[in-house]
Amino acid sequence: MKAPDQAATLAADAALFEFADYDAGEGERGGYSNYSYWKSTTKMFLAKKTSLFFLVLLGALLFFTFVQPFVPGQRSPTTIFQDPATGMQFRNVTPGAQFWFGTNSIGQDLWSRIWSGTRTSLLIGLTVGLAEMLIGIAFGAVWGYVRRLDRVMTEIYNVLDNIPTTVLLMLLAYIMRPSFKTMVFAMCAVGWLGLARFVRNQIVIIRDREYNLASRCLGTPARRIVLRNILPYLVSVIMLQTALSIPGTIGWEVFLTYIGLGLPVQIPSLGNLVNEGRMIMMSPELRYQLIFPTVITSLITISFYVLGNSFSDASDPRNHV
Amino acid sequence: MIKYAFKRLLQSLLTLFIVVSFVFLLMRLLPIEGYFGDRFQKMSPGEVEAGLQKMGLLDPWYAQLGKFYAGLAKGDLGVSFIYRRDVAVTKIIAPRIPYSMGFGLTAVAIAMISGLAMGVGMAKNKGLFPDKLGTLYIVFVHAVPLAVYLLFVQLYGSSLLGLPILFDKHRPVSWILPGISMSLNGIAFYAMWMRRYMVDELNKDYIKLARAKGLPNGAIMVKHVMRNAYVPLAQYLPAAILATIGGSIYIESLYSIPGMGGLLVDVIQRQDNSMVQALVLIFSSVGIIGLFLGDLLMALFDPRIKLVKSEGAR
């Protein structure tokens, strides 16, 4: 080491070899803190380009679905349109300037029908999703946490689980006769099982973990333990299941409509529209009547699915490393 | 092992009994028109009542249940009222089962083989293009409703490939579309399952040790990971096979295949209660038996399972 000025360096060196002031706080500062769960979750979620894309897409679709009736120049989804000149109904008009999505076989405007149908189907989906979430969590939480009821509830679960969902759904719709309320009720009745089982299994695993035992020893009431210690841990899964239940519900709706147990024909819904389209899908000129509803359905369901999965991954603390 | 099997058998029989009884009682809620069909409009309340009485539907519920099980023991599932007047349900159902199972088993085979292979390929190429492509397929099949994408298969399969739309048992080429349609969902299921399984296993300690032992990656994949995979798979297999008895409700309808699933749709649309009841019971039982067999297979292959009491919900 070159020292241009020997004396100065020596003096400086000597100073360096004195004891430094000790600051206990400095020692603590080494850690890697700065962690906020929600900030980390949001960061991870938005980092993926696919999530952003679908978020924007879904946002736009949802926004437009509910705003559409208020946009000027919109027609009613149920009116049958007639050409004033000929008095003939505007049947099967190809998409064009007058009817953006064309018309169906009896002269109704497909554009307004599709948005109206989306509104209906989304309404069913969201209602069912919310109901499933509440029922599923409530049932699952009690089932998992209250040991005494475990046997009984497991038996109930096993019975319900063993009846194929499709069949049970069809049965309920058949018994209660098709209608909007029937649909919602039947799907709720069938859909909460999966979430309940998952919540129960998770609770069984973590209720006996040390931090929960500690809470119990301190006298924390069961309700508080479940709400504060356990449920936040389950957020990611619950959100995933709920997000995924919406495409599922729409799927059931289409299926039931095909069977003839769906909504009455007068109420436009994605199920009805898809089925109407299906009936004439073999003629290429009329195919647009199938393409539009199926594309919209696909976009909505894929968006929910992708977003649900992305959010679930992002909110899992184990991925926050 | 025998003890475990016996215990599970009893459990399954109990569940079966509860489910069947529950469904049977649920059936009592079916709309009354379903017992009479078109005649219902013209019948007077007295005639309706007499008719119900004759069919034993006004007896107390436990009596009905008893008679049902008695009949079941003899292999008698009742008689159809509307679909085929007065023909035994079993006679109507029997010829349909081979169609459903035929398609179903082929679909399961295709799905397992292609799906597992796809899953392995995806796991090996994690994050790269094949993985992304596979994920795209899986997302599509899971997100878009079955009812929707199968329509496209039928549509484009027939218009672009010239395949027949409806099933005809004399023309094998008409079997292709429905066969593929049935396996699409299964392929996605097995692919996703296998990929997740492989990724999870590859992170486990014993794999790390195998690497430290000096085993090349290829050998680890085959001798450890894939070899361990067939054990949990065994659990799904019987259920998958038995489910084929029920057939795919939607696909059989779409392609007019004379199978069990299509039958269910028909009898619901025709409102034939006794048929509906019989079919629902069959579908439910099949699931339980499948689960039971699956557990047995698991116990056979996994040396760790002995007399483990299963912790309730599956």
Added chain:
Amino acid sequence: MGNETNILEVRDLVIRFSLRGRNLTAIRGASLSLAEGETLAIVGESGSGKSVLVKSFIGMLDQNGRVDAGSILFEGAELAGRKTEEDWLPIRGRKISMVFQDPMTSLNPLLKVGRQIEEVLELHRGLSGKAASLAAVEMLDRVGIIDPQRRAGQYPHEFSGGMRQRVVIAMAVACQPRILICDEPTTALDVTIQAQILGLIKALQRDFAFTTIYITHDLGVVANVADRVAVMYAGKIVETGTAEEVFYDPRHPYTWALLSSLPQLGVKGHPLYSISGTPPNLFREIKGDAFAPRNPKALKIDFEREPPMFEVSPTHRAATWLLDPRAPRLQPPEAIRALRAKYLEAEA
């Protein structure tokens, strides 16, 4: 020690991991020598980088880790630059073997134990069929498994933790490696079993003539088995020496702190000693001595410049400015002096 056949020479090794776009420097220039036939113990707290260091000897760093600088010379061959699987296959299991910490998860639960040992034999010694199974049974016998013939046909869950660890050891030494690395091999085991396992490794080392590296945070284990000790802190080796030198004449403030934390050195009626603070954030560049912020007796220069390795004796080195001639004379803490005093008494 001298410069004879050092079977392993590590020089200024730097290992980094990329996490979420940032770089974590897990090993910040570690240097180590391993003489043939000896037993070296690497001690340090969790997060000091002990496991990462030894994993780099067999190329088992995680996917996002890489050796950025320095060299690892094994029997004269450079290991640091090896990147692909093929490069490492001749080393793993054959020349350098490893025993992991948790015996409960180290074995494939669905394969018979004998089969898992045969796997290694087939791979590295070219045995197959009957020859392989016989050799496997013989290995089981060597590691002290009773009734090895029958045991070879059983599954891991039929073995206790201690026995599973023996099986893992059997797999590791079956091909007579030159170096055996044991990463906390007894941490997950009962105290009584610990002694047995350590004894087993010692015996095998004699019979098979390999060199052993122990990773541990348990100084009791060190005292039991080690010829030499290397103390690690925040990705660097801060002190090396024979076991006696490190225990009874430690020079680095961190080693003082570590030894002082031993409950056995506590004085009745006084609070137990523990090192205050936490290890530094390895995402950031560290200036000077990494231990300085937690050292009440740190010098100003400890915060400015990194101390080089100073020689205390041909076998004993420590990287602390306290060994610089310009530094003030500092006595080690009370507990350390007491320990030394007891040692000197015993020697006399």
